[in-house]
Amino acid sequence: MTQLRQGGHATTVINRAENAMQDEFLRTAVRFTTDRLRNKKQAVTETFGQWEAWRKRGEAIRAHTIANLDAYLGSFIDKLETLGVHVHLAQDAPEAMRAVRKIVQDKNAKKIVKSKSMVTEEIHLNHHLEADGIQIVETDLGEYIIQLAHETPSHIIIPAIHKNRAQIRDLFEAAGATNLSTETSALTAFARQKLREEFLSADIGITGCNFGIAETGSLVLFTNEGNADMVMNLPQTHIVVMGMERILPSLSDLEVMAHLLPKSATGQNVITYMSMITGQRRALDHDGAKEMHVVILDNGRSKQLGDPQFQAILHCIRCGACLNVCPVYRQIGGHAYGSVYPGPIGAVLSPLLAGGEEYSDLPYASSLCGACYEACPVRIPLHDMLVHQRQRQVASGHGKPLERMAFNGYRQMFAKPGRYHFALRMARTFQGPLVKDGKIRAKIGPLAGWTASRDFPSVAKKSFRDLWPTLQQGGDSHRQN
């Protein structure tokens, strides 16, 4: 059962979703922003043209890369080491943290600036380094806002999707601003001035990476604020933390992703800053970190390799487009999932990475409508994967006992016509106290959640089979007339 400790109480995904459903502001904000992103994406892809062909090309590149990941990862690591970059392979989150901690200690670092990175959220990097007394400053505006609010991102691309300008102003005033208006320009001016000071005084910069190019050993980052360039270039040491699947074979493959990613993520034709670094600063370079480390994280990813049902989850390029179209995410936002990765991608990826019972509720937080697949620029069949997850849980005995009983009963009932008719007669006789205006309204028990927001028709006085002889007579008489 997915649980998150909040104020000392364990909460399930159902509790969190119910809380989110009560939050009118959150629901309006999430729907407004996801609508905007979705509409912009639609407009830009229509103008661009041949979108299906681009999606298929993207899928083919990612499928080929992941099918040959050992070779491409090996060549990427060789290139990095030839360029003098220190490579650290981490099997899991604690190993990744050990590698980062060692660098921080060796450099005697006190302050770190960071650009947005979901994989560092995955290993809870900020939390661990702050516990060591290190000051960490997020420099992406959205991440900076949620860091001040002591929250986690609620969307892969727009981490502070759930915050309004007045809330942001209050957070900035708590961080030292005075008499700040809620105008966007005033808010961003404060953040810009504050973050500039941080860039200049940081000992280490930490970034994620959108893609690592096997052919050249280059690391590629897409941002809209240019903050990642400051993080990579101003401190003396740069650490990149990346998932092992973020590899592309060559620069020509990057060209395809440079179309697919920004168009799908934010509806932008091109990303504002696409930064590519190949090795640390050389003797004649004017900028760049003097020392560079790349931490390559497995953390459950390699377990998906060779699995016909789930290998394709490693094709993901983290664009967030599946969140923007998901009818469940659009109602409850990202925090209700309780995992670092929200929405349809999170519902599949989080249980796979964590393994076992953790996040086992998430595959049920879906209507299986397939909108996520339609939106995905690399055509990952997330809706099929959600069904496979549910099948695995049932097969491994981790299904809910009540649900198992209900489906067993359902199977027994449909196995023989006599049982089916008997069950219908029983339901017709005993449904009385629950029926109101022709609908079943359960106040308690497992049906209560269902009928609270949906119509559950009562069992009709006469079944279609009972009516059939009369209908036939009516039909015959109609024909005779």
Ligand code: SF4
């Ligand atoms: S699953 Fe597809 S749509 Fe969702 S974040 Fe990954 S690449 Fe984007």
